[in-house]
Amino acid sequence: MSEYTKPLPRPTATSRPFWEAAKRHELMLQQCASCKAFIYYPRDRCPNCFSDRLEWQRMSGRGKLYTYTVVRRASTRSFADKPYVLAIVELDEGPRMTTNLEAAPEQIKIGMPVTAHFDDVTPEQSLVKFRPA
Numbered sequence: 001m002s003e004y005t006k007p008l009p010r011p012t013a014t015s016r017p018f019w020e021a022a023k024r025h026e027l028m029l030q031q032c033a034s035c036k037a038f039i040y041y042p043r044d045r046c047p048n049c050f051s052d053r054l055e056w057q058r059m060s061g062r063g064k065l066y067t068y069t070v071v072r073r074a075s076t077r078s079f080a081d082k083p084y085v086l087a088i089v090e091l092d093e094g095p096r097m098t099t100n101l102e103a104a105p106e107q108i109k110i111g112m113p114v115t116a117h118f119d120d121v122t123p124e125q126s127l128v129k130f131r132p133a
């Protein structure tokens with residue numbers, strides 16, 4: 001296994017449950033107990049109603065491609081090894097996630113079904129990415 005050289009997430013008290021779930025190969029997002037909105041990225045308060053009554057819910061990992069771009073000129077050297085697909089996926093449960101879509105650009109279509117997968121980049125950390133379903 002080659003060494004992972006890209007920047008790694010630094011979990012905070014707020015985001016730690018998301019990263020711990022990813023390590024277990026589970027996709028967990030926050031849901032507001034007051035207004036039921038799903039929240040991504042992890043926060044201390046609901047961006048919809050400002051409640052701090054947030055609960056972690058397991059998502060199916062299924063969704064569809066909402067939009068994407070192919071990054072061919074990376075903004076930092078760490079990501080300059082090859083083009084990658086920066087995507088927004090709309091989960092079946094409703095929330096949208098900014099993520100990586102692991103797919104050849106010529107096979108990508110808006111609205112295509114996608115599924116989460118977990119890239120174990122180090123023994124301690126896994127990243128949530130998506131692939132065509």
Ligand SMILES: [Zn+2]
Nearest residue numbers: 032035046049
């Ligand atoms: Zn809310």
